[in-house]
Amino acid sequence: MNAGAGTPASDRVRVRRKPERGHYDRATIDAILDGAILGHVGFVVDDQPYVIPTAIWRQGDRLYWHGSSASRMLRATVGARVCITVSRMDALVLARSGFDHSIDYRSVVVLGTAHLVEDDADKLAALETFVERLYPGRWATLRPPRPNELKATTVLWTDLTEASAKIRDIGAHDEPGDETWPTWAGTIPLRTVVGEPIPDVFVADGMPVPEVVLEARG
């Protein structure tokens, strides 16, 4: 997608001026959400915005997150407006001027109202979805949840009606005339990799290691 030397300067300028493209289709939005582990939840308490990193997961038209029922911050968001942002960096972008340095990335911003999952069966189903999407098949192998654990866990959701995505994937774009400036320009990819699993001291030899779904890497 690099605008090469044969591209008219006017087109290159146009591309440069709109380097981040907005997307409003659910396929694009869902792909970014489903490829993330972490989101950043924004909410307001006494005119002060807070942004808290937390695991997120999508189920149909809803985006879920959870936390401790003891968290005042989590309880304060119930019924309130929130913004949940998911982002991943794909590459550092180096241009020949400081001004045109950038980052190729994908992000989703979801505006909405935080709703509480009240029903225990619904809460359990949401938590199962959360575990299963990261580690398929794992839920059935776990020690089943206890009522006090379920009570100690608060699950929230918001719908995806006010969701939008932004993607920058065009690499380096210099101002017309800068291409011959004698410094390196291009992209340096960034990637999240899953390392070697480290069992805890109680894991028996030969016990199968859970698979982490690659698409769920942050």
Place this chain on the structure above:
Amino acid sequence: MNAGAGTPASDRVRVRRKPERGHYDRATIDAILDGAILGHVGFVVDDQPYVIPTAIWRQGDRLYWHGSSASRMLRATVGARVCITVSRMDALVLARSGFDHSIDYRSVVVLGTAHLVEDDADKLAALETFVERLYPGRWATLRPPRPNELKATTVLWTDLTEASAKIRDIGAHDEPGDETWPTWAGTIPLRTVVGEPIPDVFVADGMPVPEVVLEARG
């Protein structure tokens, strides 16, 4: 740091109940900020919180971010309360119950007021710091900034007086008695890696590739 079988159950419960430790010393806070590329800036417009991913950098007691002067959202934050959160996942944590699954991570939350860098020389110095901390030695190789580019760039900062860090690094901790449940438990490390640089079409053969500072990986 795993609480092994020899640890009294009461201690293990204590560890489990406080798995995320708060840190308020600047050395810990600075190390997390300086190890990040991206932050999430939270601000409020008409009672709606917004969370926008953006590159951040620290200089002394200030945390900086920047954007297009054409951005209404960026201009709306000048003088307003903001929250800038930086987070990185270090590992997925798998326990023997769903309840004890977690993520080992490091994060910093900075609450503050957004200030505009008004002076052109200060703005230039801030942008130089931004480029240099990611790509040491690169600023001097770039086509120098033009006045219109400087004007098109807005640089904001907030101080670090209301900054705090959270670190979870204790791996898997099960409820007492769960250790013998027959499923795998432990940590699966996550790491951001820098890929092979991809030069754009104008880069001459043999031109040196800029070094990306490893500590600056997100």
